[in-house]
Ligand SMILES: Nc1ncnc2c1ncn2[C@@H]1O[C@H](COP(=O)(O)OP(=O)(O)O)[C@@H](O)[C@H]1O
C-alpha cells in the first residue's frame with residue numbers, strides 16, 4: 001500500500017491569503033471611489049444611486065471570483081472523483097485518476113485521487129485472484145467428474161467380468177474421494193481466509209492426535225514397503241485440534257505420496273521449552289529450489305506424475321493454518337534425495 005502523502009498546506013494558505021487580499025483591494029477601491037463621488041457632487045440622491053451601483057458591481061465581481069475559485073479548486077476535482085467512484089461501484093477497476101498537481105504540491109483532492117487509484121488497483125487484483133480461483137476449482141472438479149461419468153457408463157456393461165467391475169468401482173470411489181477432498185479443502189480455505197468464526201481452542205493431546213493421523217496411512221505405507229520411524233515426546237497444548245490435524249495429515253500424506261517404494265519417513269514431535277516442533281522427513285523425489293518457493297501457492301503442483309492424487313491445495317491450507325495458529329513452517333529439500341518439513345508452534 002502506498003504511504004499517506006503529505007498534503008501541501010503552504011499552497012492552501014496562499015490561496016486563502018490571496019482571496020482576502022483581493023477582497024481588501026476591492027474594498028479600498030470602493031472607499032476611494034466613495035471619496036471621489038463626495039468631492040464631485042453634493043446631490044444626495046445621486047450619491048446614493050452611485051454607491052448602490054458601485055456595491056452591486058463589487059458584489060458581482062467578488063461572487064464571480066468566488067464562483068470561479070470554487071469551480072476550479074473544488075467542483076472540478078469533486079466531479080472527477082465522483083465519476084471514478086461511480087465506475088468502481090459498477091465494477092470497473094481500471095480507473096486511474098491523474099492528480100491535478102505535481103507530487104510535492106498535492107492538496108487534499110490529489111491525495112484522495114491517489115487513494116482511489118490504490119483502492120481500484122487492489123480491488124482489481126482481488127478480482128483476478130477470485131477469477132483464477134474459480135477457474136482452478138472448476139478445472140479440478142471437471143477431471144474427477146469426467147472419470148466418474150465414463151467409468152459409471154462402463155459399469156453399465158453387463159458383460160464385464162467381476163475383476164474389471166471391481167477395478168472400475170475402485171476408480172469411481174477414488175475419483176469421488178478426490179471430489180469430496182477438493183470441496184472440503186476449498187471450504188476450509190474459504191473459512192480461514194474470511195477469518196470467520198474460528199473454532200474454539202482446547203487442551204489437546206497432540207501426541208495422540210498425531211499418532212491417530214499417522215495410523216491412517218499405515219496401509220499405504222505397508223503397500224509401498226516404506227519404513228516409518230516415529231519419535232514423539234508427550235505433548236499437551238492449548239490449540240485447535242481440527243487445524244492441527246490438517247497440518248499433520250497433509251504433511252504425512254505428501255511424504256507418503258512422494259516417497260518411492262522401500263523408502264523411509266521420519267516423523268518427529270519434540271517439545272523444547274515453549275516450542276513444539278513437528279517435522280516430517282522423507283526420502284522422496286525432493287523439491288528443486290525454484291519449485292520450493294511456489295509449493296505453498298493454491299493449486300500448485302510440481303510433480304505431474306502424482307497430480308491425479310491431489311489438487312495442490314494441501315500445502316496452501318497447511319500454511320494458512322500454521323499462520324493462523326501463530327506458528328512457523330519451513331522446508332528443506334534435495335532433489336532426488338528427500339524433503340523435510342518443519343513446523344514450529346509456540347505454547
Ligand atoms: N514431501 C514432498 N516431496 C516432494 N514434493 C512435495 C512434497 N510435498 C509437496 N511437494 C510438492 O508440492 C506440491 C504441492 O503440494 P500440495 O499442496 O500438498 O498438493 P498436492 O499434494 O495435492 O499435489 C506437490 O504437488 C509436490 O510437487
Ligand SMILES: [Mg+2]
Nearest residue numbers: 254310314315
Ligand atoms: Mg498434498
